[in-house]
Amino acid sequence: MASSIIFILLFLGGAVxxxxxxxxxxxxxxxxxxxxxxxxFSERVKIMSLVALGQKKMFExxxxxxxxxxxxxxxxxxxxxxxxxxxxxxxxxxxxxxxxLGGFYTFMVSxxxxxxxxxxxxxxxxxxxxxxxxxxxxVKNELNGWPKLDANLILISELTLICFIFMMNGxxxxxxxxxxSHAANLGDGSxxxxxxxxxxxxxxxxxxxxxxxxxxxxxxxxxxxxxxxxLNYLPYSKHFHILLAFxxxxxxxxxxxxxxxxxxxxxxxxxxxxxxxxxxxxVDPNTPxxxxxxxxxxxxxxxxxxxxxxxxCGRCTSACPAxxxxxxxxxxxxxxxxxxRLQEVGKNMDTNKxxxxxxxxxxxxxxxxxxxxxxxxxxNACVQECPVNIDPLSIIMDMRRFMVMEQSxxxxxxxxxxxxxxxxxxxxxxxxxxxxxxxxx
Amino acid sequence: MSENQQLIVPTMADYxxxxxxxxxxFWVGCAGSFDDRAKKITKAIVKILNxxxxxxxxxxxxxxxxxxxxxxxxxxxxxxMQAMTNITxxxxxxxxxxxxxxxxxxxxxxxxxxxxxxxxxxxxxxxxLQELLDSGRIKIEGGSFKGKKITFHDPCYLGRANDVYEAPxxxxxNLDAELLEMKRSKANGLCCGAGGAQMFKEAEKGNKxxxxxxxxxxxxxNPDVIAVGCPxxxxxxxxxxxxxxxxxxxxxxxxxELIAQAKDL
Numbered sequence: 001m002a003s004s005i006i007f008i009l010l011f012l013g014g015a016v017x018x019x020x021x022x023x024x025x026x027x028x029x030x031x032x033x034x035x036x037x038x039x040x041f042s043e044r045v046k047i048m049s050l051v052a053l054g055q056k057k058m059f060e061x062x063x064x065x066x067x068x069x070x071x072x073x074x075x076x077x078x079x080x081x082x083x084x085x086x087x088x089x090x091x092x093x094x095x096x097x098x099x100x101l102g103g104f105y106t107f108m109v110s111x112x113x114x115x116x117x118x119x120x121x122x123x124x125x126x127x128x129x130x131x132x133x134x135x136x137x138x139v140k141n142e143l144n145g146w147p148k149l150d151a152n153l154i155l156i157s158e159l160t161l162i163c164f165i166f167m168m169n170g171x172x173x174x175x176x177x178x179x180x181s182h183a184a185n186l187g188d189g190s191x192x193x194x195x196x197x198x199x200x201x202x203x204x205x206x207x208x209x210x211x212x213x214x215x216x217x218x219x220x221x222x223x224x225x226x227x228x229x230x231l232n233y234l235p236y237s238k239h240f241h242i243l244l245a246f247x248x249x250x251x252x253x254x255x256x257x258x259x260x261x262x263x264x265x266x267x268x269x270x271x272x273x274x275x276x277x278x279x280x281x282x283v284d285p286n287t288p289x290x291x292x293x294x295x296x297x298x299x300x301x302x303x304x305x306x307x308x309x310x311x312x313c314g315r316c317t318s319a320c321p322a323x324x325x326x327x328x329x330x331x332x333x334x335x336x337x338x339x340x341r342l343q344e345v346g347k348n349m350d351t352n353k354x355x356x357x358x359x360x361x362x363x364x365x366x367x368x369x370x371x372x373x374x375x376x377x378x379x380n381a382c383v384q385e386c387p388v389n390i391d392p393l394s395i396i397m398d399m400r401r402f403m404v405m406e407q408s409x410x411x412x413x414x415x416x417x418x419x420x421x422x423x424x425x426x427x428x429x430x431x432x433x434x435x436x437x438x439x440x441x
Numbered sequence: 442m443s444e445n446q447q448l449i450v451p452t453m454a455d456y457x458x459x460x461x462x463x464x465x466x467f468w469v470g471c472a473g474s475f476d477d478r479a480k481k482i483t484k485a486i487v488k489i490l491n492x493x494x495x496x497x498x499x500x501x502x503x504x505x506x507x508x509x510x511x512x513x514x515x516x517x518x519x520x521x522m523q524a525m526t527n528i529t530x531x532x533x534x535x536x537x538x539x540x541x542x543x544x545x546x547x548x549x550x551x552x553x554x555x556x557x558x559x560x561x562x563x564x565x566x567x568x569x570l571q572e573l574l575d576s577g578r579i580k581i582e583g584g585s586f587k588g589k590k591i592t593f594h595d596p597c598y599l600g601r602a603n604d605v606y607e608a609p610x611x612x613x614x615n616l617d618a619e620l621l622e623m624k625r626s627k628a629n630g631l632c633c634g635a636g637g638a639q640m641f642k643e644a645e646k647g648n649k650x651x652x653x654x655x656x657x658x659x660x661x662x663n664p665d666v667i668a669v670g671c672p673x674x675x676x677x678x679x680x681x682x683x684x685x686x687x688x689x690x691x692x693x694x695x696x697x698e699l700i701a702q703a704k705d706l
Contacts, residue, residue, distance in 0.1 A: 060629070258602025259552035263517045267557065270521040274529070292515065321632040321655075326648030375645035378513045378637030379597040384628055400515030413642040414514050421519060425505030425526075426471040427641055435469070436501040438480040439450045 007089035007224070014228030021235035025308055028346040032301030037251040044250050047389075052249040057387040061315070064129075067122040071158065074119035075242065078112055078165075085224060094182035095172075098191075110194035113169065116162045117195055123158045130155075137314035142333040147238065147312055154239045161226040168219025169193050170200030171212045177201070180209050241311035245388040248309040251302055252389040257380045260397060265289060292401025295362040296342045299395060306390040307339035316382035316392055322375040329375035331382035331392035337367035338395060364399050373399050374411060448487045452501040453534045463498040465569070466536045468550065470543040471506050472672035478679065479542075479672035485701035486542055486566050492706055493578040497540070503530050507549040514638035521557065524549075528559035538562045540569045542697070544598035544671045545636075551603070565599055567609040567670050567696050574615055584703030586616040589665040591699070592623055594655065594678060595630035596671035609670050609696045616703055621662045631655050633669075633677035640673050656681025660691065667693045 037044075050056045055072065058065040087096050098105045129135045130151060143151070173196045175181040177189060190197050204212055234240045268280035283289060293299050316331035317323050323330050341363045349356050364370075376396045383391050403409045410418070417427045425432045456463050467486065472479040490497050508523030531539075539561050541547040551563035564572075573579045591613060599605045606627045613620055625631040634644065634651025644650060656678055659667045667682065669675045672695075679693045694702070 256548075256552055256603050258548040258598050260512060262521065262553060262556050266517045266521050270518070270525055273522075274525050291517070319629070319631075321634060321651045322645070322647070324631075324649075325634075325644075325651050325654055327645045329645070371645055374642070375647075376637050377597070377632045377634060377639050377651065379632035380601040381597075381629075381632065384601050397513075397515065401517055402515075404515035405518060410514060410516075411642050414638060417510060417514070417638065417641040418516055418519055421506045421508070421511055421523060425523070426475060427506060427510050428471065428475055430471075430475045432505060433502055435474045435504055436450070436452070436499065438469075438474060438483055439448055441480065 001092065004090060004092050010224070010228065011086065011089065014232060018231050018235070021232065024346055024350070025235050025240070027349075028342050029301050029304045029308065031297050031342070031345065032299050032304040033297075035300040035302055037253075037302055040254055043254060044252070047252055047254070048246060048250040051252075051387070051389060052246045055387070057385075057389075060385075067125050070115070070118035070122035071126075074112070074115035077115055080108060081112055082227060085220070089224065095184070095191075099184040099186070102186075106192045109169070110192070113165070113193055113195040116165055120159065120162045123155050123162070127152070127155050137318040140314060140317060140330065140332075142330055142336060143312065143314075147336065150237050150239075151312070153233075154237065157226060157230055157233075161223065161230070164219045164222035164226060166196060166199060166203075166219070167215050168223060169196035171204050171216035171219065173197050173200035174204045174207070175209065175212050175216065178209065180212070238310065238312045241309050241388060244305065244309040248305055249389050251305065253302075253391060253394075257383055261394075263291070263401070265291065290402070291405035292403070293395065293398035294364045294402045294406070296338060296345060297356075298402070299338070299398060303338070303391070303395055303398075304342055306392075306395075307335050307342060309388055310335040310339065310390055311388075312336060313387070315385040315387065316390070319381040319385045321377055321379060321381065327372075327375040328369070329372045331396075334368060334372070334392045334395055335390060338363060341367050364402060368399065370403060370409065373403065376400075448484060449491050450487055451498045453498045453503070453536075454501070456498050457534065462535065464496045465538045465540050466531075466534075467497045467499050468507075468539050468541040468543075468546050469499055469504060470541060470546045470672070473542040474504070476672060476676070478675060482672060482675065482695040482697055483542055485695065485697040485706070486540075488701050488706040489570065489573070489579060489697060489704075492704065493573050495573070495578070500530065500534075505530075507546045509545040509549045510638045510641060512549070512553070513636065514641075520553075524554055524557050524559065528554060528557055531559055531561065536561055538564070540564050540566055542566050542672070544596040544602070545673070548598040548602050565605060565608065565670065567599070567612055568605065570612045570697065570700055571608045574612060579700070579704070581615040581700065581703050583617050585705075586618045586666070586699060586703055589616075589618045590621055590663065591616070591618045591666045591668050592621040592659055592662050592664045593626070593668045593670075593696075594623070594633065594659060594674055595627055596669065596674050597630070597632050597636050599670055600630055601628055609668070612696055613668060613699065616699060618666075621664060623658050623662065625658065631658065633671075633674040635673035635677050640676075650681075652677035652681040653684055656685065660685055660687055664691060666699070667691060668696055668699060669693060670696050 055069060058068055084097050088094055130138045172181050172183065173191050173193060176183060176191050179185065204215060234243065271278045272280055290298055296304060312332055314332050320329060320331050345356060348359055373396055378393060380393060383393050420427050420429055424430060469483055473483040505527055506523055507527060508520035511523065512520035539550055541550065544565055547563055547565045550561065593609055593613065595606065632651060633655055667678050669678055675693055675695060682688050682691050682693055
């Protein structure tokens with residue numbers, strides 16, 4: 001009875017705390033500008049099924065894809081077991097589905113156990129890739145400090161969670177074989193779990209029933225605490241991708257990658273120049289007009305969702321021609337900076353009763369430097385690489401727009417190029433009248 | 442036919458004066474009009490169009506920059522001014538179909554002009570070449586590239602930007618050459634370093650130039666020809682090949698030049 005109350009309090013506490021933080025993230029994302037990404041519903045469902053659910057883009061790099069698949073499938077399937085844990089915890093039963101589901105129960109839990117072993121192997125491999133093999137994209141400068149710790153904490157938590165599962169199941173197997181388990185005794189002498197029926201006796205055979213019950217409970221409660229802890233860690237971590245990957249891919253840009261947005265505010269001005277009878281739509285005088293992006297609130301909600309979805313895998317950066325050749329630009333850093341600044345803006349709002357108090361900082365300058373932005377070749381390699389369809393290039397372009405149209409701070413050579421286009425319709429100093437000279441040369 | 446053979450290059454104005462309209466408008470682009478190396482690509486395209494009896498026209502002095510480099514550099518205002526100017530001309534001539542000699546013009550005309558009132562069917566010249574080969578309007582048998590090793594460098598604005606990977610390759614199949622793929626090709630292709638208005642500025646500080654990185658990758662295949670489909674890639678790869686002192690053994694040629702040379706046009 002007491003344990004049921006503790007369980008329910010713990011569970012509700014975890015759920016409420018997560019909801020509060022998730023709502024803050026949602027509020028932060030919605031600080032972004034409006035953009036329509038709700039058209040073409042069936043196409044969006046399809047891309048979400050292939051890219052998010054089906055991990056299609058991950059398989060461009062097969063080794064991490066398979067390791068990641070182990071963790072992904074284990075994570076998804078293990079949630080089924082969570083239903084039983086919630087039921088058992090609430091009413092004080094033990095393996096309540098076992099008697100009614102019979103062989104199917106044994107199959108499901110056995111399947112989860114095999115996936116857990118694969119996930120364990122995958123997690124060890126991921127830790128090794130980060131800390132021993134030092135795969136280049138996983139040890140770049142922008143990961144120093146918290147991002148590196150964040151990544152390792154996630155992996156270590158996953159290992160701990162898996163250990164708890166095998167403590168719970170392994171000890172229960174030994175208890176069951178001695179007729180001491182609280183699970184329904186079906187007279188079969190074993191729970192029949194694929195891994196624990198072997199691992200349990202190996203690890204815990206010969207222990208006293210008291211010790212076994214203790215280990216089983218530590219495993220059960222540990223599993224629960226890890227799941228709730230993990231859930232509540234997500235909003236503070238790059239690991240939020242496990243949830244946000246799905247909506248992020250659903251709201252993907254479905255247009256050709258080369259098609260950049262045409263700024264409507266500019267179109268209205270240009271139309272008015274070409275056609276004096278054109279009446280531009282009335283703009284709300286309370287919203288100051290800004291060309292391009294200086295801070296996170298100048299970006300769209302999708303760009304902000306992108307930043308929270310980024311799990312810092314660095315495929316974008318490893319494919320970026322600027323980064324490959326030693327320039328400062330890293331598309332992953334663009335996403336990390338966007339999220340970090342947005343978090344800062346969110347915290348600012350939390351401490352000022354929901355209103356943002358000017359802090360004299362901005363994404364451009366305090367987080368991302370012009371040198372990074374001017375190194376981009378707009379080649380779309382980063383966009384192509386991202387397994388969850390994040391678009392760092394659109395942020396780079398929006399910030400270039402701000403630098404050029406609001407600050408007039410383009411590199412000198414580019415200003416020369418602009419002048420040439422303006423004056424003679426070509427980026428070089430050639431006269432438009434000479435455009436057909438090649439014909440007779 | 443020889444180098445000095447007269448090119449037939451009618452303008453839209455010529456067609457209009459006759460009360461006719463061409464099958465397709467050839468959008469030459471700034472590089473194709475003014476850059477000495479790119480002008481050769483322009484001429485190769487014209488030779489093929491003449492050979493295949495394609496009724497085409499150019500805008501000539503009425504053509505102006507699409508605005509692509511301005512847009513990629515962040516100058517949306519200048520881009521839209523250019524776009525509106527060009528759309529006025531194009532719509533004035535009731536242009537329906539456009540072939541470009543440059544993937545940047547291709548991308549901008551195809552993707553970014555429609556919302557501003559410019560709706561055309563736009564193809565890249567490698568797509569038109571494929572069409573002419575498929576329909577039998579040009580035929581290639583063997584030719585000077587038979588057995589030669591050729592590797593194709595995907596232009597970002599043709600490949601990733603618009604998912605056109607097969608057209609240039611299926612055109613080159615007709616050369617009977619050995620087509621080699623770089624490790625980073627098609628969707629994973631590495632940029633030449635010129636896009637995003639980089640062509641018009643010094644690169645940021647780094648430890649290598651992008652075109653050197655890419656040329657090194659191409660040269661590792663020991664090709665006879667590095668094929669390209671973009672005048673800017675052409676410049677970057679040509680410079681890269683020179684950097685490695687390979688310009689006497691490795692040629693950088695546009696797909697259109699390969700076809701024109703194979704046909705001895």
